[in-house]
Amino acid sequence: MAFAPLRMETRAGKTTQAGGRSLTPFSQALILSFPGMLGGLVWNRPVSVLVREPDGSEIVIPVVDRTRQIELALLGAVAGFSLFILISRILLDRKSSGELS
Amino acid sequence: MNEQTKNNDVDLEASAEASLSAVQETMDRFLEVADVKSVYGQPVEHGDTIVIPAAEVLCGMAFGAGYGYGKSNDPEEQNQGSGGGGGGGGRTFSRPVAVIIASPEGVRIDPVIDITKLGLAGLTALGFMLSVLARMSKHSSD
Numbered sequence: 157m158a159f160a161p162l163r164m165e166t167r168a169g170k171t172t173q174a175g176g177r178s179l180t181p182f183s184q185a186l187i188l189s190f191p192g193m194l195g196g197l198v199w200n201r202p203v204s205v206l207v208r209e210p211d212g213s214e215i216v217i218p219v220v221d222r223t224r225q226i227e228l229a230l231l232g233a234v235a236g237f238s239l240f241i242l243i244s245r246i247l248l249d250r251k252s253s254g255e256l257s
Numbered sequence: 258m259n260e261q262t263k264n265n266d267v268d269l270e271a272s273a274e275a276s277l278s279a280v281q282e283t284m285d286r287f288l289e290v291a292d293v294k295s296v297y298g299q300p301v302e303h304g305d306t307i308v309i310p311a312a313e314v315l316c317g318m319a320f321g322a323g324y325g326y327g328k329s330n331d332p333e334e335q336n337q338g339s340g341g342g343g344g345g346g347g348r349t350f351s352r353p354v355a356v357i358i359a360s361p362e363g364v365r366i367d368p369v370i371d372i373t374k375l376g377l378a379g380l381t382a383l384g385f386m387l388s389v390l391a392r393m394s395k396h397s398s399d
Contacts (some may be wrong), residue, residue, distance in 0.1 A: 195319030
């Protein structure tokens with residue numbers, strides 16, 4: 157197999173029985189390693205749980221990282237705010253220099 | 258090559274092999290972080306309910322090593338030697354993400370919200386926005 161410095165692996169965990177149901181957790185790992193170097197970075201997170209009901213039906217429930225979602229929303233708000241300020245400043249500068257009537 | 262130099266080389270090879278073995282062992286343990294077992298905890302039973310904790314794990318590390326030989330430039334001196342060294346470092350972070358709860362009513366996943374982390378991120382964002390506003394108002398008044 158060719159060496160990949162960046163690879164994503166989805167792995168299934170041990171199935172747990174709960175009542176008549178079976179639960180299989182899945183995780184996704186991002187593995188970063190550099191050729192010729194000892195070391196690297198591994199980011200592993202839970203992604204979903206497969207639930208098998210006693211009647212045989214299957215449901216996949218995603219594992220939502222609410223903290224990350226809120227952090228990203230905050231980052232988006234800051235980026236949007238900065239962009240708004242930058243555009244307003246450019247428009248104000250143009251207006252004050254008489255480019256805009 | 259004299260006896261002393263041979264002994265030094267044997268010692269150096271032995272210590273290099275021991276270091277490589279230690280690094281290999283650490284690398285194997287590092288790659289275990291990518292396993293699903295590091296993300297999901299042991300199921301906890303409480304009556305009819307089973308609780309499985311889930312966390313995200315971030316691990317980074319790096320190693321480096323080197324060695325070399327040298328001898329005196331003076332042809333009358335027989336001094337020569339060798340040496341080597343290495344080092345490494347790493348860090349692992351873990352944060353709870355959610356809790357899987359399986360009860361007779363059904364299976365649900367409750368998120369774990371890190372208030373401290375969000376509070377710090379919110380304060381940083383607020384500080385950044387206030388400083389941008391302050392600069393903007395200063396610029397307008399100039």
